[in-house]
Amino acid sequence: QSALTQPASISGSPGQSITISCTGTTSDVGGYKYVSWYQQYPGKAPKLIIYEVSNRPSGVSYRFSGSKSGNTASLTISGLQTEDEADYYCSSYSNTDTLLIFGGGTKLTVL
Amino acid sequence: QAQLVESGGGVVHPGRSLRLSCAASGFSFSSHAMHWVRHAPGRGLEWLAAVSYDGSNTHSADSVRGRFAISRDNSNNTVYLQMSSLKTEDSAVYYCVRDFAVLVKDWSFDLWGRGTLVTVSS
Numbered sequence: 001q002s003a004l005t006q007p008a009s010i011s012g013s014p015g016q017s018i019t020i021s022c023t024g025t026t027s028d029v030g031g032y033k034y035v036s037w038y039q040q041y042p043g044k045a046p047k048l049i050i051y052e053v054s055n056r057p058s059g060v061s062y063r064f065s066g067s068k069s070g071n072t073a074s075l076t077i078s079g080l081q082t083e084d085e086a087d088y089y090c091s092s093y094s095n096t097d098t099l100l101i102f103g104g105g106t107k108l109t110v111l
Numbered sequence: 112q113a114q115l116v117e118s119g120g121g122v123v124h125p126g127r128s129l130r131l132s133c134a135a136s137g138f139s140f141s142s143h144a145m146h147w148v149r150h151a152p153g154r155g156l157e158w159l160a161a162v163s164y165d166g167s168n169t170h171s172a173d174s175v176r177g178r179f180a181i182s183r184d185n186s187n188n189t190v191y192l193q194m195s196s197l198k199t200e201d202s203a204v205y206y207c208v209r210d211f212a213v214l215v216k217d218w219s220f221d222l223w224g225r226g227t228l229v230t231v232s233s
Contacts, residue, residue, distance in 0.1 A: 003155060034217065034218040034219065036218070036219040036220070038156070038220075045206060045223035045224065045225060045226060046156065046206075046220075046223060047223075048211065048219055048220055048221045051211055051217065051219035051221070052217065052219065057211070057221055089155060089156050091156070091158070091218070091219075092218075093218040096173075097172075097173045097176075098158070098172040098173045098174070099158075099161070099170050099172075099218070100146075100158035100161070100172075100218050101158065102155055102156040102157065102158065103155065104155045105155045105156070
């Protein structure tokens with residue numbers, strides 16, 4: 001099972017909004033609500049920021065939002081802050097033999 | 112405070128076995144499915160295996176099926192990953208993670224351990 005497709009890198013300026021895409025297939029992203037997003041700083045464990053496509057866990061900033069259209073999920077970060085500079089990974093349940101697949105990750109740089 | 116603490120990592124020769132443990136505390140361990148995820152240097156995250164809240168069901172990724180096995184002991188709040196026939200490409204940081212949902216799988220991971228490093232090298 002191939003990884004979900006994310007852009008390798010993205011950049012933005014403080015205050016701007018950026019959107020990270022995560023493209024899969026009807027067997028995963030397009031077929032299920034179990035799409036999640038994680039934020040990871042170097043040397044640290046990932047942190048859940050979006051679950052079930054668009055839900056934010058308690059304590060996660062409203063600046064993070066998720067959506068899905070067809071086989072592509074998206075993470076939007078509004079009002080970019082320097083602390084948002086990190087790696088972001090999407091994941092999705094899959095009806096293949098490997099039940100959970102991650103995207104390859106996107107490195108966000110806040111210029 | 113809920114936490115997960117992994118142990119058992121280290122340096123191991125190719126072909127050998129290793130068992131990772133993950134001690135849970137601060138939450139109702141027996142109510143959550145648990146998973147293992149790894150992160151190899153320069154690579155992305157990879158889901159490895161899941162065990163249901165009561166241990167009755169397990170699933171593993173294609174890449175490790177037949178070599179890795181997940182299990183849990185709810186009486187000791189511990190989840191395990193038994194790894195055998197290790198390969199150099201299994202070198203990674205291994206994370207124990209909690210499924211967000213209670214009693215079912217949501218396939219989102221809201222609690223992560225700090226990870227334990229496994230290095231497979233001759």
